[in-house]
Amino acid sequence: MTDSSRGRPRVGLFVTCLMNLFRPNIGFATAKLLEEAGCRLVVPQGQTCCGQPGYNAGDEDSARALAQQVILAFEEFDYLVGPSGSCLASIRHDYPLLFAAAPAWRARAEALAAKSWELTSFLVDVLGISQTGARFDGVVTYHDSCSGLRGLGIKGQPRQLLAGIEGLTLREMAETEVCCGFGGTFCVKYPEISLKLVDDKIQNVLATGADTLLGGDLGCLMQVAGRLRRRDLPMRVYHVAEVLAGLATGPSIGEGPLASG
Amino acid sequence: MDLHSHEFQSRARTALHDTSLQQALDQARDGFVAKRAAQVAELSEFEALREAAAQLKDHILEHLDDYLERYETAVNAAGGHVHWARDDAEARRIILDICARVDARTVTKGKSMVSEEIGLNEALIEAGLKVVETDLGEYIIQLAGEAPSHIIAPAVHKTREQVADLFEAAHGGPRRTEISDLVDAARQALRGRYFEADVGITGGNFLIAETGSSLIVTNEGNGDLTQTLARVHIVTAGIERVVPTLHDATLFLRLLARSATGQETETYTTVSTGPRRLDDLDGPEEYHVVLVDNGRSRMLAGPFRAMLRCIRCGACMNHCPVYGAIGGHAYGWVYPGPMGSVLTPLIKGLDLAYDLPNACTLNGRCASVCPVKIPLPDLLRQLRHAQFTQAITPRRQRGALAAWRVVATRPWLYHALERVVARILARLGARTGRLRRVPGAHGWTLGRDLPTPAARTFLECWHHEREKS
Amino acid sequence: MRAARDEILATIRQSLGRGPLEPDATAVLAARMAAPPQHPRPAFEEDLTTRTIRKLESRSATVARVADWTDVPRAAEQFRTENGIEPRVVIGAGLAALAWPSHWSWHSGPAAPDAVLSVTPAFAAIAETGTLMLVASPDSPTTHNFVPEHQIVVLKVEQIVRHFEDAWWCRQQTGAGLPRVVNLVSGPSRTADIEQTIQLGAHGPRRLHVILVG
Ligand code: SF4
Numbered sequence: 015m016t017d018s019s020r021g022r023p024r025v026g027l028f029v030t031c032l033m034n035l036f037r038p039n040i041g042f043a044t045a046k047l048l049e050e051a052g053c054r055l056v057v058p059q060g061q062t063c064c065g066q067p068g069y070n071a072g073d074e075d076s077a078r079a080l081a082q083q084v085i086l087a088f089e090e091f092d093y094l095v096g097p098s099g100s101c102l103a104s105i106r107h108d109y110p111l112l113f114a115a116a117p118a119w120r121a122r123a124e125a126l127a128a129k130s131w132e133l134t135s136f137l138v139d140v141l142g143i144s145q146t147g148a149r150f151d152g153v154v155t156y157h158d159s160c161s162g163l164r165g166l167g168i169k170g171q172p173r174q175l176l177a178g179i180e181g182l183t184l185r186e187m188a189e190t191e192v193c194c195g196f197g198g199t200f201c202v203k204y205p206e207i208s209l210k211l212v213d214d215k216i217q218n219v220l221a222t223g224a225d226t227l228l229g230g231d232l233g234c235l236m237q238v239a240g241r242l243r244r245r246d247l248p249m250r251v252y253h254v255a256e257v258l259a260g261l262a263t264g265p266s267i268g269e270g271p272l273a274s275g
Numbered sequence: 276m277d278l279h280s281h282e283f284q285s286r287a288r289t290a291l292h293d294t295s296l297q298q299a300l301d302q303a304r305d306g307f308v309a310k311r312a313a314q315v316a317e318l319s320e321f322e323a324l325r326e327a328a329a330q331l332k333d334h335i336l337e338h339l340d341d342y343l344e345r346y347e348t349a350v351n352a353a354g355g356h357v358h359w360a361r362d363d364a365e366a367r368r369i370i371l372d373i374c375a376r377v378d379a380r381t382v383t384k385g386k387s388m389v390s391e392e393i394g395l396n397e398a399l400i401e402a403g404l405k406v407v408e409t410d411l412g413e414y415i416i417q418l419a420g421e422a423p424s425h426i427i428a429p430a431v432h433k434t435r436e437q438v439a440d441l442f443e444a445a446h447g448g449p450r451r452t453e454i455s456d457l458v459d460a461a462r463q464a465l466r467g468r469y470f471e472a473d474v475g476i477t478g479g480n481f482l483i484a485e486t487g488s489s490l491i492v493t494n495e496g497n498g499d500l501t502q503t504l505a506r507v508h509i510v511t512a513g514i515e516r517v518v519p520t521l522h523d524a525t526l527f528l529r530l531l532a533r534s535a536t537g538q539e540t541e542t543y544t545t546v547s548t549g550p551r552r553l554d555d556l557d558g559p560e561e562y563h564v565v566l567v568d569n570g571r572s573r574m575l576a577g578p579f580r581a582m583l584r585c586i587r588c589g590a591c592m593n594h595c596p597v598y599g600a601i602g603g604h605a606y607g608w609v610y611p612g613p614m615g616s617v618l619t620p621l622i623k624g625l626d627l628a629y630d631l632p633n634a635c636t637l638n639g640r641c642a643s644v645c646p647v648k649i650p651l652p653d654l655l656r657q658l659r660h661a662q663f664t665q666a667i668t669p670r671r672q673r674g675a676l677a678a679w680r681v682v683a684t685r686p687w688l689y690h691a692l693e694r695v696v697a698r699i700l701a702r703l704g705a706r707t708g709r710l711r712r713v714p715g716a717h718g719w720t721l722g723r724d725l726p727t728p729a730a731r732t733f734l735e736c737w738h739h740e741r742e743k744s
Numbered sequence: 745m746r747a748a749r750d751e752i753l754a755t756i757r758q759s760l761g762r763g764p765l766e767p768d769a770t771a772v773l774a775a776r777m778a779a780p781p782q783h784p785r786p787a788f789e790e791d792l793t794t795r796t797i798r799k800l801e802s803r804s805a806t807v808a809r810v811a812d813w814t815d816v817p818r819a820a821e822q823f824r825t826e827n828g829i830e831p832r833v834v835i836g837a838g839l840a841a842l843a844w845p846s847h848w849s850w851h852s853g854p855a856a857p858d859a860v861l862s863v864t865p866a867f868a869a870i871a872e873t874g875t876l877m878l879v880a881s882p883d884s885p886t887t888h889n890f891v892p893e894h895q896i897v898v899l900k901v902e903q904i905v906r907h908f909e910d911a912w913w914c915r916q917q918t919g920a921g922l923p924r925v926v927n928l929v930s931g932p933s934r935t936a937d938i939e940q941t942i943q944l945g946a947h948g949p950r951r952l953h954v955i956l957v958g
Contacts, residue, residue, distance in 0.1 A: 029733055029734060031693075033733060034693060034732045034733045034734055035693050035696060035697055035728055035732055036726050036728045037726070037728070038728075038729055038731070038732060038733035038736055038737075040733075041733035041737065042733075042736075042737075045737075057734065057737050057738070059686060059690075059734070059738075060686050061686065062682075062683045062684075062686050062689040062690070063683050063689075065683075067676070067679060068676060068679070068680065069656070070637060070656060070659070071659060071663065071668070071672065071676055072656070072658075072659030072660040072661070072662055072663030072664070072668060073660075073663050073673075073676045073680075074660055074663075076676060076677075076679070076680040076683075079680060079684050080680075080683055080684065083683075083684060083686075160636070160637075160638035160639055160640070161637075161638075161639070164638070164639040164640070164642075164643055165639065191640070192596055192638075192640070193596045193636050193638035193640065195596070195636065196636065197635070197636025197637060197638065198636075198637075200633075200634070200635065200636045200637075201718070201719065202716075202718025202719050203633065203634075203718065204284075204287070204633075204634050205718050205719075205721045205722060206287065206288055206291055206722075207287055207291070207597055207600050207601060207634065208636075208722075209721075209722040209723075210291055210600040210601075211596050211597075211600060211636075212723075214596075214600075236723075236725075236726060237723065239724075239726065240719070240723030240724045240725060240726065241722065241723045243709055243723070243724040244711070244722060244723050244724050265708070267726055268709070268724060268726040269708065299939070302939060302940060303940055306940040307940075318786055319787075320784045320785070320786055320787070323784040324783070324784050327783050327784055331783070337760065338765065338769075338773060339756050339760070340753050340756045340757055340760075340764070340765070341765050341769075341770060341773055342773075343753070343756075344753070345773075345777070347749075359748040359749040359752050360748060361748050361751060361752060365748060409947065410937070411935045411937040411938070411946055411947075412935075412937035415937065415938075428936075428937060428940075429937075430937055430938070431940075433938075434939065435938050435939050438938055454938050454939065454941045454943055455943055457938055458935060458938065458943040458945070458946055459945075461946075462945065462946065462947060465947065466857060467857075470856075470857065484777070485777050486921075486922045488922060494933070494934050494935055494936070494946070495933055495934065495935045495937075495946035495947045495948065496890050496933040496946065496947045496948025496949075497946070497947040497948075499886070499889070499890045499927070499948065500890050500891070500947055500948070503886045503887055503890065503925075504887070504891075514752065514756075519773075519776065519777050519780060520777055520780045521912045522780040522783070522909055522912060523780055523783070525783065525908045525909060525912070526783040526784075528908070529786070536936065539799070539873050540873040540875060540928075540930050541930070542803070542929065542930050542931050542932070542933060542934055542948075543927065543928070543929060543930075543933075543948070544875075544927075544928040544930075545925060545926070545927050545928070546922070546925065546926040546928075547924065547925050548922050548923070548924055548925070549924060550924075551924065552924050554881075554882045555880060555881075555882065555885070555924055556853060556854045556882055556885040556887075557854040557855075557880075557885045557886055557887045558880065558886060558924055558925065566752075568752045568755070572752055572755035572756045572759055573755060573759060574759075575756060575759035575760060576758070576759035576760075576761075
């Protein structure tokens with residue numbers, strides 16, 4: 015599985031910009047899961063953002079600059095792994111397209127794409143893990159974030175891992191595959207439409223009777239949690255990594271600051 | 276039809292507050308999605324059909340000139356006439372000329388999105404003709420004086436109460452709200468019109484190059500009455516509608532109804548070839564086809580060629596959360612939803628329809644259901660790129676992107692700024708644990724709280740901790 | 745007119761980055777046209793007749809089965825009386841030789857607004873979706889399929905084919921080229937344009953009754 019001398023893969027942790035700022039706990043959860051799975055983890059300092067804000071706004075040039083930065087920071091590792099379907103879908107699909115006209119960079123982008131994984135799919139599809147040995151007491155429902163779902167085919171992996179969590183019951187919501195209205199900068203450029211979409215999502219979440227919402231992308235989770243708080247609706251919101259790592263113990267997303275790990 | 280796409284934001288806002296519209300949209304969305312899903316689940320070949328259809332469309336587009344010439348030859352051989360229109364004005368003129376030559380007074384119309392695209396109704400009415408839309412949905416919005424809000428269900432935004440009001444005003448008599456009574460009323464009102472029509476205009480779902488036929492698909496049978504009973508039948512269709520043979524059309528037919536209305540097949544599929552023949556007892560005396568370009572031939576060149584695969588099924592809008600929230604009128608022109616957000620800027624101008632490619636979360640659900648696998652989110656992103664390079668993207672946004680780039684390509688600076696922001700936000704939210712208003716984040720805090728971050732970023736903590744150990 | 749045609753074709757070629765196709769390329773297309781590739785077809789094991797009946801009934805058509813051609817008028821009369829339909833009828837000339845009830849007022853000309861019922865011979869039926877193939881001819885005018893409120897279609901069991909492709913192929917076998925109109929009819933006329941509620945008899949026939957012979 016790896017070319018490293020000790021047989022443990024060297025993994026570069028992709029630190030998403032939202033997580034770095036708003037929810038460090040997801041980073042610690044991801045690190046814990048990867049290290050417990052036998053990875054040698056490195057957090058490169060030379061990273062900032064995957065470049066989607068530029069790419070999705072039509073500024074391909076800036077997106078390319080960011081993509082180059084990520085390639086340079088991560089190409090030395092066996093794997094790049096991050097707790098976000100959105101960033102990882104971009105690294106896997108968009109990077110090679112961005113360098114369509116530059117063969118040398120294109121090859122590097124493709125090589126990186128081939129070894130870049132979203133956290134839950136890395137644990138399940140690459141490492142073959144089915145249990146993380148954590149406990150979580152609650153009835154949860156799971157929102158499938160669009161880029162992870164349609165860009166990377168992430169659907170079964172988080173559910174498979176959650177099935178191994180003691181004390182946890184998963185209750186599926188209606189329209190779990192429908193967008194929550196986050197959409198990167200969409201949520202601030204078209205706030206009224208975005209709020210309509212998140213209210214539809216919340217209606218489906220509440221209808222399950224679950225006490226906790228989980229998902230794999232912090233952007234979507236901030237969107238739903240931020241709206242829940244504004245509407246004073248009680249519901250815990252965690253990133254799936256926090257639950258899988260047994261670190262979903264403090265205040266949930268939007269419920270006040272977590273003491274840093 | 277006039278372009279209102281630049282009013283997208285205000286129209287969307289109005290739509291969000293329109294309770295009958297919201298009621299109609301909720302109902303429509305659930306029905307379309309569930310019915311399609313049931314059909315797809317029934318047909319194990321569905322994915323193979325999608326793949327084959329996408330490939331066939333690409334083959335056709337690659338040889339479009341040749342197939343169009345073959346089609347023209349075949350139409351002529353069957354005694355019909357082909358007219359070529361470079362743009363909407365030319366298409367209108369061709370049709371008006373035919374109407375004038377045959378001394379037409381009444382025109383019946385089957386549903387045709389191209390006729391909406393070229394603004395045909397307004398032109399015919401201006402020329403003094405009586406125009407009767409015969410598709411029930413089109414008939415309803417004609418009475419309402421509105422544009423279609425969906426490409427296969429033009430009146431999807433209307434509730435039955437609203438239809439009852441329109442019919443009461445148009446037909447007189449007692450107000451009826453039963454759907455069966457409303458459908459009957461339209462049937463009675465339109466019966467006579469078919470027989471008195473001089474010209475019947477229909478669209479063409481497919482044009483068959485081999486036989487010179489036009490093919491239409493309907494549930495009501497209105498298109499057939501329109502084209503059979505009028506003296507002159509005119510087909511309007513985009514140039515991309517040609518397919519080589521009936522066998523090839525069959526491939527698309529297997530996808531069309533399932534994707535559009537969630538039916539296995541629609542009730543009527545009709546293949547028409549030329550005018551009435553010597554021994555025929557009925558049928559039109561003349562048969563014309565108006566092939567409309569209107570920007571399509573140019574679209575073939577660039578990254579947007581894939582858009583010409585579109586078979587106008589409407590699945591993309593049925594599955595689009597943004598369309599589901601605001602309906603079709605917000606898009607401001609003939610084609611709404613994802614396919615319209617690509618087509619409208621391409622046909623009418625990137626600047627005049629600025630919002631359309633941008634008002635999308637890029638969630639990808641449209642592409643996942645498109646029967647001809649058009650990568651709609653990618654095309655929307657390409658349009659954003661074109662807007663950006665042509666400096667149509669607002670200056671403020673371009674400035675923000677430039678600033679973001681300066682910071683994001685310098686990790687030390689980026690991390691330092693994140694540390695500062697974390698500390699400020701943590702302090703702002705320290706007392707209540709929630710951030711209800713944050714300077715510079717109005718778009719977010721308009722309707723949502725911002726989570727209060729911890730005072731230190733992940734990178735800060737991580738490296739601090741690892742250095743300790 | 746000519747100018748528009750030439751300009752559109754020229755723009756297409758320019759966009760495709762080439763001139764008119766070379767003769768060998770057009771020959772390839774001509775060959776493809778003569779023998780189009782097989783596209784995926786829905787596979788099924790169900791018996792063709794059973795499936796056709798099941799599919800038609802699922803879309804609110806009704807089906808009656810008779811043993812012999814001469815039983816058709818009786819079955820038609822039964823459908824008419826059961827549904828209280830006036831005996832003002834148009835009958836495709838292809839069926840005119842049958843012994844129709846004497847109290848019917850009928851003719852074989854095109855259908856005018858006073859025709860309430862039509863009786864039409866089918867050319868084929870496609871089991872894949874349970875769809876009738878009706879072709880325009882002096883024996884079966886197109887107005888019969890849409891103007892009357894009710895339609896009876898007479899179909900022989902041996903006319904049922906598996907897929908649409910088979911029906912097109914049957915048609916080509918007649919050697920007569922494509923008739924002016926081919927109607928593929930899968931049920932009575934319907935609409936869902938008001939609140940997605942299905943309503944029969946939008947513009948075409950409210951009832952579609954198939955008499956299956958054999
Ligand atoms: S883009 Fe695809 S899904 Fe949308 S109308 Fe066209 S064919 Fe249908």
